[in-house]
Amino acid sequence: MIESAHRNDFYITNTQKQHLKPMVTKTRTLSKELLEQILTEARTHSVWLPEPVSDDLLVQIYNLMKWGPTSANSSPARIVFVKSPEARAKLLPCMAEGNVEKTKAAPVTVIIAQDMEFYEKLPKLFPFADARSWFAGNNPFIESTAFRNSSLQGAYFIIAARSVGLDCGPMSGFDNAKVDAAFFEGTTWKSNFICNLGYGDSSKLRPRAPRLEFNEACKIL
């Protein structure tokens, strides 16, 4: 019995090592230059070059960001790309004063919203279990899941936009209730945050603000 258990341990170890080898070979760190583009040197922009952003590029961004993980694949984020003068005119009065000019100048302004009935899509999105029933009727759970996961997806959006060479200007300085009244009345969508999108004018950036050190923000236990 002991011998058989040992044999079994040995067998598992070898099998795992076989899996390990190709994985570790595949493992690689993105180059410094690419990490600069998506994170370490990417900046929040407020001044925009007069260069348009095509609808094709917006579809490309969605087709990247949609693959980022969410709880039970719930994918609660909904995205409104504000481009036309009419839509822009509805949005500007909802912005905090300090965000009006930059939003006026951005070629696209994106409302990252959350569908408060996201769970109605779970029969398609999570075919492995009846995940819809985990949420329906449980408002606090619906709200925390929608807010957490649409925020995660907002971050995937920012990374995806930077991945295709665009700059972002994310903002929470706006009146959520006004945006919801102007864009989402009679629907189950609610605004989360807003993000300007385009090609930023790097010459107009202020010096970069510091970040917390590892020891201020992290613990290894």
Place this chain on the structure above:
Amino acid sequence: MIESAHRNDFYITNTQKQHLKPMVTKTRTLSKELLEQILTEARTHSVWLPEPVSDDLLVQIYNLMKWGPTSANSSPARIVFVKSPEARAKLLPCMAEGNVEKTKAAPVTVIIAQDMEFYEKLPKLFPFADARSWFAGNNPFIESTAFRNSSLQGAYFIIAARSVGLDCGPMSGFDNAKVDAAFFEGTTWKSNFICNLGYGDSSKLRPRAPRLEFNEACKIL
């Protein structure tokens, strides 16, 4: 006067074009292979190879994710890397039943937390204005900012971990109150979500679940 206005327009246009040129030259889309690594082919893992993750790599992940944008650079996320048998023993009873085995097997389990007094760091993080005063005493604003932005940072964490070749298993199936009692009693930190970290066994993945089509999740206005 009209002539001078025209001259001025012309001058602005040329200046902007000068800015535009180097920007557009710099602009590039990440290769298909790298986008696969961070988004399009990356998967949520539940089965882990017995390959350790060094502390150096954890520091590398933080030093990438910390640059992702947050509201007023508030950076409310706090990260606890659970590695030791003692810390692991405190965490496992907090997990939902379906998340115990995968968490037991992961080389590192990460608690993505939020500091409910994040605004005390704003004099350092946002030296441009007295941003601390925007938050202090305004609990609903503190709570939504901490939750939204620590979630954004959780997504930057996932992308950063994938960027250095690791796999993630993010989970919200655990008891937040139990985790807070076990790890954060007497502090201003609160759990947001949890993420296993390591080298996933790709042979154990189930078929990938679908995502919403562009027209189901997005509108261009």
